[in-house]
Amino acid sequence: MTHTERTEQRTPVNGTIRILIGRYQSFRELKDLFFKILLSVAIIVIVAPFFLVLFEVASIGFWQVFGSSSGQGIEFFLTFPGPSLEGGIRNALVGTVELVVIASCVGIPLSVLGAVYINEYTEPGLTKSIVEFTSDVLAGVPSIVIGAFGFAFLVDFLKLGMGVLAGSLTLSFMMIPTVLRTTQEALRSVPQSLREASLALGATKWSTTWNVTLRAAFPGIITGVLLAVGRIMGETAPLIFTAGNNLIVPTELSGSGSWVASLPYTIWAYITDPRAYVQEKAHGAALGLLIMVLIIDLIANYISRRVTRRLV
Amino acid sequence: MVTKDDSRTQKDEVASNRIVRVKSIPQRILDALTDFRDADRPSRIDKLGRVGLLIPAFASTMIIILILTFLWYEAMPIFADPAGGPGIIVNPTWDPSRDSYGIAIFIVGSLLCTGIAIGIAVPLGLAGAIFLSEYCPGRLRQPLKMIIEMMAAIPSIVYGLWAYVVLVPYIGNTLAPALQSNPLTAWIPFFQGETNGLSLIAGGIILAIMLLPTVVTISADALQTVPRSLREASYALGATQSETARKITLSAALPGIGAAVILSLGRAVGETMAILMVTGNSLQIPYTIFDPVYVMTSIITNQLGYAFVFPLWRSALFAIGLILLIMSICFTITAKLFIRWGMKTRGMTG
């Protein structure tokens, strides 16, 4: 009984299978189709979190960032939180900008010049491999370890105290390897003939590097810088023990009065707060941070794509 | 005639270069100074620039050395102290109030979280990479790549926020009860236990989501550098697209993919904020995937803020940092060796 029922039920399925076999003649070809379907599912699963995260953050944070009633929209970014955190996140926004700007001022020249040195002034050899290896190692060091080091070295040993300077220097440590490696990549893609053309005109190595090579590599370097800025902008762990938190914008760079808030730290502090309106503000801050980071990433992407198209 | 002369002068030059190299260091500095004095203005700038650039070039080297030195210096007390010693690595009891600083549970927690994350991210990421490089219709490729690159740019705190607000309640309210009541899975010991969602599996999943962009992007790049002629040779033998992708393209790209996996291992062990928010941070070794777990990065983040006035406690936390650092260095070295090994066995150069 059950057997016949089952075969009856199966008939349409059997039909489909027969059609499939007719189209895909062998087992191997069916396997090919199956593999293709599996991969398509995988890619959907991979990109799904992007939309889930975006949707969740935006669904709660949207009115904080784009609303027009009091305390929302532009006001959300321009008012201080106040003692019970009812205001905006001006402290965090200004803090993040300060930290990132100072970190860039320290990190970018160091890494770009470093890349120029190992790419233009040294032959492949021990120096170059040491620099490349240590940059790769530094790029892989966990952010909390960098934070702990910043605390031990900058805050404690150099007596800078937690604050703007210690926080931004710690961030610059995270920036250096990324910018160095991308700059190196950009310099490497500058054709040798361009340098030779300049040297053949009697230019020194120094002026060739500044006026020809770096200019040609500029878009690539900017891409690397933007990627690094986007990355350190969202870092929390290195700042916990080096920058601290603050409800206002500090007036000093180092010492005890210089504790500074940042967007990621604020999100962390707010989301673990039991009050519902504070959690909403966490989403608003997260949406703001997300928009900034994604715009930076898109610009970097756009530049790098335009450059590769030009070179190809 | 002319060529002979040329080769001779070249040889002479090489020889003289060698002689310069074996000169003593003071002599070399003196030579450089005389050169500098005799040079015209442009050459002087050139030489100054060369020296001036040395410092930035070694910035990352100096930072790494400083990090190693300071972590070592800070971690020394706990390794030297009778209450600590190297045994803390296998000691599972962490109780600073009684001077017990075993860090084994954190190591185990980190490894479990990383294991789950890699277990999810590597197969899934590889599948995505193969899709992107072998199957993806041209029109879809660029948008997909862009989304995946943007995923890599999302800060970990934002992932953490999402996981804390959405994923953790989902695991606590839906996934765990569903798995525990379904007769097919209810008997599996790993699925037991009461949970509020703050768990090992939550950490593993959010970590996997964060690793996926790296794994997909690097693997897809590696797959795309495999020359088309290899694929065509395989098709010409009658292979299907999937057979070619699995047996030829994947195997040719293995060094790059292996490096991607190892690098993401390093990132997984070092990830801090998202993990901290979703794993429950309870001092126990997890027995099921729904048990809370405490990882190495979380203990540092949670306790360094008030432990830094107690020398031993602080030192123990820095010891955890030192272990993390050593692990990350090992991962970087392994990734490099893996690429070199892969190149050699595949007969590729460069």
Add this chain to the structure above:
Amino acid sequence: MNEWEHHIEVQELSTWFGKKQVLKRISCYFKDNTVTAIMGPSGCGKSTFLRTLNRLNDLIPSFRRKGIVRFRGEDIFSPGYSVYNLRKNIGMVFQRPNPFPMSVRDNITYGPKLHGVNDEDELDDLVESCLKKAALWDEVKDDLDQPAPNLSGGQQQRLCIARALSVDPPVLLMDEPVSALDPISAGKIEELVVQLKKDYTIIMVTHNVQQAFRVSDQAAFLYLGELVEFDKTSRIAEAPTDERTEAFITGRIG
């Protein structure tokens, strides 16, 4: 005995990449157990023609074609025709040696394994016989597990021929198989082609007129996508009927 007369017959074949027409209404057939050389200046569609015969062009999205190609009497473009079986039956050797980045042995066993040969002894025999047919056995028999990319260019190309032979195809397509090699390796491969003729139908694209005359029985001359001349090689060499062919042979166009 067979319903079909020749392994491959082409009827009114035209192909396009995007809007650009590459082949224009080509009709011909290839005699079994002969070497056919397809000559022509670069860009005349020789490679496209060859790659249409085993449907390798299907992978290029902008590719379109009209007309019929018959393999053993069956239209290879008819729906439901197994392209994988077709490619198993029509081997191909490429312009540049492209051994898989794996051992010499695995290069040979890759194809047979795909098509269901799993017996180790059988595979070993296959490796030996294919390498012998490709005149490579003596050079590599002591180290079959070395990575194939470590071989020299000429050895690599012979390995690629052995690899193509491994699935026992009656037809072998060769896309300028020696143009990337030094003269000595090229000579070896030419000899090999003449030997292989006994068992295989070989269609070889070449840029080099002298080489075409040395190895082929029939020759085709393609010019700007048209099949200008197709006849016995000796006849074309003596007295080409079309002046474009003559111009190419004497080196005035190329």
